[in-house]
Amino acid sequence: xxxxxxxxxxxxxxxxxxxxxxxxxxxxxxxxxxxxxxxxxxxxxxxxxxxxxxxxxxxxxxxxxxxxxxxxxxxxxxxxxxxxxxxxxxxxxxxxxxxxxxxxxxxxxxxxxxxxxxxxxxxxxxxxxxxxxxxxxxxxxxxxxxxxxxxxxxxxxxxxxxxxxxxxxxxxxxxxxxxxxxxxxxxxxxxxxxxxxxxxxxxxxxxxxxx
Amino acid sequence: xxxxxxxxxxxxxxxxxxxxxxxxxxxxxxxxxxxxxxxxxxxxxxxxxxxxxxxxxxxxxxxxxxxxxxxxxxxxxxxxxxxxxxxxxxxxxxxxxxxxxxxxxxxxxxxxxxxxxxxxxxxxxxxxxxxxxxxxxxxxxxxxxxxxxxxxxxxxxxxxxxxxxxxxxxxxxxxxxxxxxxxxxxxxxxxxxxxxxxxxxxxxxxxxxxxxxxxxxxxxxxxxxxxxxxxxxxxxxxxxxxxxxxxxxxxxxxxxxxxxxxxxxxxxxxxxxxxxxxxxxxxxxxxxxxxxxxxxxxxxxxxxxxxxxxxxxxxxxxxxxxxxxxxxxxxxxxxxxxxxxxxxxxxxxxxxxxxxxxxxxxxxxxxxxxxxxxxxxxxxxxxxxxxxxxxxxxxxxxxxxxxxxxxxxxxxxxxxxxxxxxxxxxxxxxxxxxxxxxxxxxxxxxxxxxxxxxxxxxxxxxxxxxxxxxxxxxxxxxxxxxxxxxxxxxxxxxxxxxxxxxxxxxxxxxxxxxxxxxxxxxxxxxxxxxxxxxxxxxxxxxxxxxxxxxxxxxxxxxxxxxxxxxxxxxxxxxxxxxxxxxxxxxxxxxxxxxxxxxxxxxxxxxxxxxxxxx
Numbered sequence: 001x002x003x004x005x006x007x008x009x010x011x012x013x014x015x016x017x018x019x020x021x022x023x024x025x026x027x028x029x030x031x032x033x034x035x036x037x038x039x040x041x042x043x044x045x046x047x048x049x050x051x052x053x054x055x056x057x058x059x060x061x062x063x064x065x066x067x068x069x070x071x072x073x074x075x076x077x078x079x080x081x082x083x084x085x086x087x088x089x090x091x092x093x094x095x096x097x098x099x100x101x102x103x104x105x106x107x108x109x110x111x112x113x114x115x116x117x118x119x120x121x122x123x124x125x126x127x128x129x130x131x132x133x134x135x136x137x138x139x140x141x142x143x144x145x146x147x148x149x150x151x152x153x154x155x156x157x158x159x160x161x162x163x164x165x166x167x168x169x170x171x172x173x174x175x176x177x178x179x180x181x182x183x184x185x186x187x188x189x190x191x192x193x194x195x196x197x198x199x200x201x202x203x204x205x206x207x208x209x210x211x
Numbered sequence: 212x213x214x215x216x217x218x219x220x221x222x223x224x225x226x227x228x229x230x231x232x233x234x235x236x237x238x239x240x241x242x243x244x245x246x247x248x249x250x251x252x253x254x255x256x257x258x259x260x261x262x263x264x265x266x267x268x269x270x271x272x273x274x275x276x277x278x279x280x281x282x283x284x285x286x287x288x289x290x291x292x293x294x295x296x297x298x299x300x301x302x303x304x305x306x307x308x309x310x311x312x313x314x315x316x317x318x319x320x321x322x323x324x325x326x327x328x329x330x331x332x333x334x335x336x337x338x339x340x341x342x343x344x345x346x347x348x349x350x351x352x353x354x355x356x357x358x359x360x361x362x363x364x365x366x367x368x369x370x371x372x373x374x375x376x377x378x379x380x381x382x383x384x385x386x387x388x389x390x391x392x393x394x395x396x397x398x399x400x401x402x403x404x405x406x407x408x409x410x411x412x413x414x415x416x417x418x419x420x421x422x423x424x425x426x427x428x429x430x431x432x433x434x435x436x437x438x439x440x441x442x443x444x445x446x447x448x449x450x451x452x453x454x455x456x457x458x459x460x461x462x463x464x465x466x467x468x469x470x471x472x473x474x475x476x477x478x479x480x481x482x483x484x485x486x487x488x489x490x491x492x493x494x495x496x497x498x499x500x501x502x503x504x505x506x507x508x509x510x511x512x513x514x515x516x517x518x519x520x521x522x523x524x525x526x527x528x529x530x531x532x533x534x535x536x537x538x539x540x541x542x543x544x545x546x547x548x549x550x551x552x553x554x555x556x557x558x559x560x561x562x563x564x565x566x567x568x569x570x571x572x573x574x575x576x577x578x579x580x581x582x583x584x585x586x587x588x589x590x591x592x593x594x595x596x597x598x599x600x601x602x603x604x605x606x607x608x609x610x611x612x613x614x615x616x617x618x619x620x621x622x623x624x625x626x627x628x629x630x631x632x633x634x635x636x637x638x639x640x641x642x643x644x645x646x647x648x649x650x651x652x653x654x655x656x657x658x659x660x661x662x663x664x665x666x667x668x669x670x671x672x673x674x675x676x677x678x679x680x681x682x683x684x685x686x687x688x689x690x691x692x693x694x695x696x697x698x699x700x701x702x703x704x705x706x707x708x709x710x711x712x713x714x715x716x717x718x719x720x721x722x723x724x725x726x727x728x729x730x731x732x733x734x735x736x737x738x739x740x741x742x743x744x745x746x747x748x749x750x751x752x753x754x755x756x757x758x759x760x761x762x763x764x765x766x767x768x769x770x771x772x773x774x775x776x777x778x779x780x781x782x783x784x785x786x787x788x789x790x791x792x793x794x795x796x797x798x799x800x801x802x803x804x805x806x807x808x809x810x811x812x813x814x815x816x817x818x819x820x821x822x823x824x825x
Binding site: 012013014015016017018021024025027028029030031032033034039045046047057058087088089091194196 | 215218219221222227228231232233234235460462463464468510511512513514515516545546
């Protein structure tokens with residue numbers, strides 16, 4: 001049995017599929033493609049899958065990752081990609097599969113590209129240059145907590161109405177770009193404007209591509 | 212509207228997956244290379260509509276033809292409707308996102324009366340004139356089918372064509388005729404007159420209704436060569452009938468999120484309250500071999516990890532045990548769970564229970580429908596108290612500790628004694644559990660009893676019967692509540708304002724079209740949803756139109772009164788319904804179709820259970 005990491009893109013109409021629905025979608029796709037995956041052996045048996053970092057509803061993802069266990073040692077990983085693409089929708093496109101190298105715990109950063117119709121670059125730079133950016137974040141327990149997101153922003157670069165952000169990701173200190181933007185809109189005292197979000201990369205703490 | 216703008220709006224509402232389309236197995240065609248575009252509309256939310264098997268069958272069947280592109284349309288939920296109206300987005304089909312007003316056909320499936328306002332609201336959102344008479348062009352044609360088409364009169368002003376019975380053949384015949392007339396440049400009346408000649412096609416505008424002074428119908432007369440009576444269509448051989456190899460697999464969770472395999476149509480039982488038991492006659496089975504093959508194919512093509520077999524009474528399927536053996540074989544191997552809904556109490560064997568418990572321990576649900584044997588005889592629900600108790604016993608011994616029982620109140624001839632019987636039956640089940648020496652250790656029993664209000668429906672022996680009044684319902688509910696003395700019984704009774712409306716629309720005539728229109732104008736929609744249903748608006752609508760709903764639902768009808776649906780022939784004769792009604796009042800049962808033929812009339816098709824060797 002091999003631990004296999006599958007890389008794929010999530011785009012187009014699939015943007016509207018939430019993480020929970022993505023779970024169901026992927027397990028059906030695996031069943032449909034007849035991939036020899038390992039099933040959990042508990043009370044409610046299901047194909048073992050582990051998504052590295054959930055993607056918010058509405059975002060495009062170009063470096064999405066799901067881990068499975070392959071039971072058939074003779075089943076090639078290029079075959080796996082072909083089989084999945086043969087049954088998938090064009091909006092979920094599988095890129096490659098490898099044996100996993102890093103542990104998902106090593107995930108530290110994610111890169112996002114935010115595309116605006118028009119954004120005030122000067123104001124944005126002023127906002128990002130602050131030493132601390134305090135904003136309210138919903139906690140898992142349903143409460144609200146003030147946190148400083150400035151240390152969680154590793155890199156921010158604005159060019160032609162396109163903002164590239166490298167933000168903390170993973171189990172601890174996960175930062176969603178929407179929180180950054182909400183803080184920015186508050187900072188300017190303006191109504192939120194629409195922007196498209198694409199997650200382009202997942203990194204470890206040394207900013208090496210997660211693999 | 213461009214894609215980006217549309218997607219921005221989608222992200223502003225709940226569950227955008229309802230409107231995004233793009234699901235696995237959804238069908239995309241080039242609109243320029245098809246002759247007919249069909250918008251298949253389900254007048255409720257995506258989650259409900261996508262669970263409907265009939266839509267899946269017809270969607271696949273239409274799309275199997277190169278010249279037709281059938282797309283899905285659902286009623287947008289309130290939040291998205293607001294967005295659509297604000298941004299002038301007309302109702303669109305999920306696959307192409309094209310406005311459905313430009314389609315050739317706008318087809319609705321009528322599954323329950325409480326969805327009628329949504330039909331009007333969807334036409335309005337589409338930007339299509341609501342009334343048939345106001346749509347002068349040949350297309351879009353507004354058509355409708357489904358069980359409620361057996362009395363479609365409350366929608367007669369809005370719909371051009373109703374399909375009676377099963378749609379697989381008749382729908383395509385009408386589409387073909389349409390293609391011909393579109394090419395010829397025919398007018399809409401010309402086309403409708405021709406369509407009415409096809410068996411199973413009811414064109415309401417070709418029928419004149421006149422009324423007596425007391426408001427009852429005097430005469431229904433066919434015009435322009437339309438047939439005097441319209442007979443429903445059935446598929447004679449289910450083994451060779453079309454069945455989808457593929458379902459559109461939704462992204463968001465829907466109500467019945469699994470593969471569904473039909474095993475037969477119709478029901479041998481003839482429970483007298485059950486409309487489905489009469490309008491789908493005669494019983495026609497699929498062979499176990501065909502079912503197994505189709506089911507396997509469906510699971511492979513969808514990737515579903517659950518499959519449910521579907522029929523009105525699955526344990527009446529003649530080859531059930533061999534079928535289950537076959538299916539368990541490959542479902543277990545592939546981690547697929549098999550669900551068996553609609554099992555009857557009386558032939559629920561220990562062996563069968565073992566097989567199901569093999570798969571997954573889920574709740575057990577039974578529908579005794581009435582509390583006493585006398586009343587169960589009246590409604591022809593031929594199960595005895597002993598059978599109910601022994602089935603529960605088997606279930607408890609198998610490790611179950613919860614059972615769910617369904618009942619109705621307001622059944623014909625019902626007395627307080629019968630209601631008390633519901634409570635007593637629940638108590639007996641509780642007592643039996645605690646008297647079992649081998650009951651599951653340390654676990655408490657839970658008996659859930661759900662009691663609905665009976666609504667008399669057309670084409671049943673109880674079509675002549677009145678529905679109980681709201682006051683009487685409230686009295687009965689309070690009485691039943693007072694009869695329950697243990698906390699092991701969980702009694703749920705709905706506030707059933709909707710059932711009274713349902714009763715009126717089920718048995719109503721086309722004078723209700725105005726009421727429906729008025730209610731829609733007042734903002735009524737999603738009437739089957741508690742958070743949307745507004746009884747006051749409905750009462751206003753009835754009052755403004757000068758119509759009393761009790762006239763339709765609250766009155767005992769004489770056998771020779773002309774009912775609004777009497778010109779529609781669902782193969783069960785009125786004589787038979789009268790006979791059954793008389794037998795019911797005497798408290799006598801009628802044997803099921805396999806025991807003895809009761810000459811209902813459904814043998815006219817020359818197929819089905821009527822011709823099984825006994």
